[in-house]
Amino acid sequence: MPHLGLVTLxxxxxDEAIAFYVNAVGFDLREDTRLEDGKRWVVVAPPGARETAVLLARAATPSQEVHVGQQTGGRVGWFLNTEEFDRDYERMCSAGVVFEEPPRHESYGKVAVFQDLYGNRWDLLELRPDRAPGQAGGPA
Structure with a gap:
């Protein structure tokens, strides 16, 4: 079955994006390959992730630059699932990640919204054991 391999951010x-996602969020740097014209192929992913990873793509035009930090129009665009919410929340806070709210309990699990270094909104999410990712009634 096909799967989602990369999402572009x-x-x-x-370098500042790598530093944030690796040092503050805790992702692994999977690849950083220099390409022509100063471009790079930079891939980060949560430790142990087997399928989906994030391609960090530097804005190359003014029209791309205006969307940095607003790629989902202000909505939460990414959902970082964890099995140890409190541990990851504390580690991320200590590393300077900005959370918009304290953690809260919802019907689907424990969640808090954080911003990346550009203002994109993410959920840090620990799903209840009886909820599968993408199941109806989850975060939106």
Whole structure:
């Protein structure tokens, strides 16, 4: 069955994005390959992730630059699932990640919205054991 391999996140600068996602969020740097014209192929992913990863793509035009930090129009666009919410929340806070709210309990699990270094909104989410990712009634 096909699966989602990469999602693109448009960033202002490769190195600052790598630093944030690796050092603050806790992702692994999977690839950083230099391409022509100063471009790079930069892939990060949560430790142990087997399928989906994030391609960090530097904005190359003014029309791309205006969308850095607003790629989903202000909605939460990414959902970072964890099996140890409190541990990851505390580690991320200590690393300077900005959470918009304290953790809250919802019918689907424990969640808090955080912003990446550009203002894109993410959920840090620990699903209840009886809820599968993408199941109806989850975060939106």
């Amino acid at each position: 448009v960033v202002r600068d490769y």
